[in-house]
Amino acid sequence: MKNSMKLSIVIPAYNEEGNITSTVEGIRAVLVRESIPYELVLVDDNSADATGAVLETLAAADPGIVVVRREPPRGFGRAVRSGLDRATGEVIIICMADLSDDPEDIIKYYRKIEEGFDCVFGSRFIRGARCVNYPRFKLFCNRIVNKVMQLMFWTRYNDLTNSFKAYRSYVIRDIWPLKACHFNITIELSLNTLIRNYAIAEVPISWQGRTWGSSNLHISEMGRRYLSTLLRAWFEKNLILDDLMAESMVCRTRSVVRAAGIEGRVADLERRLAALEEVKGAAKEA
Ligand SMILES: Nc1nc2c(ncn2[C@@H]2O[C@H](COP(=O)(O)OP(=O)(O)O)[C@@H](O)[C@H]2O)c(=O)[nH]1
Numbered sequence: 001m002k003n004s005m006k007l008s009i010v011i012p013a014y015n016e017e018g019n020i021t022s023t024v025e026g027i028r029a030v031l032v033r034e035s036i037p038y039e040l041v042l043v044d045d046n047s048a049d050a051t052g053a054v055l056e057t058l059a060a061a062d063p064g065i066v067v068v069r070r071e072p073p074r075g076f077g078r079a080v081r082s083g084l085d086r087a088t089g090e091v092i093i094i095c096m097a098d099l100s101d102d103p104e105d106i107i108k109y110y111r112k113i114e115e116g117f118d119c120v121f122g123s124r125f126i127r128g129a130r131c132v133n134y135p136r137f138k139l140f141c142n143r144i145v146n147k148v149m150q151l152m153f154w155t156r157y158n159d160l161t162n163s164f165k166a167y168r169s170y171v172i173r174d175i176w177p178l179k180a181c182h183f184n185i186t187i188e189l190s191l192n193t194l195i196r197n198y199a200i201a202e203v204p205i206s207w208q209g210r211t212w213g214s215s216n217l218h219i220s221e222m223g224r225r226y227l228s229t230l231l232r233a234w235f236e237k238n239l240i241l242d243d244l245m246a247e248s249m250v251c252r253t254r255s256v257v258r259a260a261g262i263e264g265r266v267a268d269l270e271r272r273l274a275a276l277e278e279v280k281g282a283a284k285e286a
């Protein structure tokens with residue numbers, strides 16, 4: 001059964017002409033080494049540099065690469081949503097295009113999913129993790145926001161703001177539609193997964209600050225967006241979790257049925273059950 005699951009890696013890229021080739025080559029090298037069937041979904045947002053042309057060249061050389069070209073308005077969250085929408089794998093990982101995430105961690109994630117977990121949350125802040133060149137002010141804000149979320153959602157996961165995580169595709173289907181347009185999608189993904197009580201594995205990861213290009217995350221513009229996503233998830237957890245879980249259970253059951261290849265038999269059983277209910281109803285009326 002090993003390596004039977006197709007892995008989709010969604011990579012948003014904006015003005016990454018100096019990073020994207022190495023990112024793709026680094027990821028592809030580990031996937032080929034481990035014989036993991038893959039699809040790389042590269043999402044460009046009308047980059048002002050040559051990212052678009054580089055993506056074309058990469059895609060021409062590898063049928064496993066899908067390029068998504070977005071129309072304005074751009075945004076990290078919009079790009080991630082477009083990529084998730086196109087991903088066809090059973091396992092989905094979101095990964096950055098600026099060489100900050102370590103391709104070896106992708107393999108760690110995939111192996112954890114193979115063990116049976118629904119999601120894998122990497123953390124840069126647990127024993128065994130490595131985090132290099134994180135700008136100090138950003139790190140300070142990151143730790144405060146994560147601590148607040150840990151208290152609000154009473155969880156041990158301490159890197160909920162990083163989108164480099166793995167999900168089984170049915171988890172994404174369950175939490176769909178996602179709404180965030182910008183970097184707040186990082187917590188929209190993690191919190192919506194968390195409140196639905198999926199089996200989450202936590203692993204230490206390596207992260208390093210970009211050495212080429214510049215960050216698109218401007219903290220002053222993001223506060224209100226993070227807050228709105230955070231409050232929405234918190235209210236949903238505390239007011240309407242029963243509604244969310246009812247749909248989540250249907251989603252999980254469907255995925256089990258699909259994985260077992262018994263959709264036909266289940267549909268047949270459902271038909272018979274409906275017919276029985278009808279007969280029962282008619283008998284009651286008579
Ligand atoms: N397609 C797309 N990608 C984006 C956008 N903003 C950021 N990215 C990509 O998302 C990843 C993380 O962005 P980055 O600017 O490095 O944020 P930081 O690591 O939080 O400072 C990089 O791969 C960027 O190229 C966007 O508006 N559209």
Ligand SMILES: [Mg+2]
Pocket residue numbers: 096098100210215
């Ligand atoms: Mg970055």
